Amino acid sequence: MPTITEKIICTTCPKGCTLEVTHDGKTVISILNGCKRGHEYAKQELTDPRRMVATTVRIRGAVHPLMPVFTSAPFPKPRIPELLKLLRRVELNAPVASNQPILENVLGTGIDIHASREMKKI
């Protein structure tokens, strides 16, 4: 396979370094710029892109009608719409503790969904 050099902007931290990644479609040959974490990001991005997902689910009996939630680890990018569809059907009852698990091993990914904050029962 021919080698390709492309620019990938690293989103690991707010610096947003532009990495120059040379690869053959499957294997990374070299990476210019960025730090160690950035190089891991570039490899991951080429083979299995993932993103942290933060959204809301319904909650009853709390100060607000929505509870913010997040994935415990970056989630496979192509399956995000599927995850959002699933979370739209979730409804919690207050109280919920901060970081409390809401769903475990969601869609068989090994990734959990956690509450972003505490919401007391009112």
Added chain:
Amino acid sequence: MTHKEKYDVVVIGSGPGGLAAAISARKNGAEAVLIIDRDIEPGGILLQCIHNGFGMETFKQDLTGPAYAQRFIDEAMQVGVEFLLDTMVLEITRDHRIYATSKEHGFVEIQAKAVILAMGCRERTRAQVRLPGTRPAGVYTAGTAQRWVNVEGFMPGKRFVILGSGDIGMIMARRLTFEGAKVERVLEVMPFLSGLTRNYVQCLMDFDIGLQLKHTVKNIIGKNRVEAIEACAVDDKWQPIPGTEEIIPCDTLLLSVGLIPENELSRQAGVIIDPITAGPRVDDGFQTNIPGVYSAGNVVHVYDLVDWVTEAGLIAGKSATRLVRLGAAADGLSIPVKAADNVRYVVPQTLHPVHLEENEIRLQMRVTRPIEKPVWVEVRSGDKLITRRGEPYARPGEMVTIELKPAQVEEVKAASELSVAVVER
């Protein structure tokens, strides 16, 4: 929720700046510390920023906004910070008297030994960017939409155009897409992105949402509700280029066109406001021109990262407590810090060289124009270079910092003023 009549330190605002300031005041020995906030719960705008990306500097962890706030809310409770919520501060006086009103307590008067202003910032509105066209429903600031979508559970529209490439606008583009809306486009009048590059990647590129630089809204179309916007390209003087007009059908226009520190209370108290930052002029301990009145966070200047807001709060809380303990700040000589080549502003605007004996002093600045090559960030006294630091590039959207170190104390003491520049290497 009861409160006393007298406090050592009163903090106005319970966002990240206020929480950090109050925690720091308690930890540094202030006895009675109170936070007043107009919302019904502490946390400020972080509570509606449900996305991740917070806390990489402070905790080396990728947290959501509410999770970041929760840590400081919990800590504030633990260290004995008191809260007076659902309470609107009406006036602060030069001698640290605070007048407020609340549903529960009615008219409230509190005397503080030191006050820390941590009111944060507000979004620029349609009126402030003078958008032409009719005045239908469907034109909102990105932060208002964020509050509705993330906290209150309302979708403000189905088909969006976003004006401005600020972080909140780009983050809302992703959020609205998650919730099933169509984001047609993001328009940015400047020739460069105004938010962080990572948000361009993970909020726009990931969802194929187009970004048009050097474009703006020429007209808003619609009678009762937004029906479309007319976009156009602009020249270097932000003037519409004839012939480039395009009608984009949509039902909602979101504005992410900048944030302005919220300083009505500060002005009323006689705090001197820097015309460029729109926040109080501060020294290296975040004290304003009024002794015993401090300010921290986005009320001083608008940061890109909450971690820096927290840090500012910690410094302000510590300085305020020192003043409370000593009765007066023994700060000695003060020298001005000036923005020089390619620096739009520097915070703090003055510093006390004597403080360098104890700790580093961090200078924070924004550049005027982008330099996409290696740069030097330089601090000089006249022609004499005091310190410099390299950066791979400098962009107006990303704050630049440099530290003065205890080793430089003698040179800084000898200076009549310092100037800061960001120049090509």
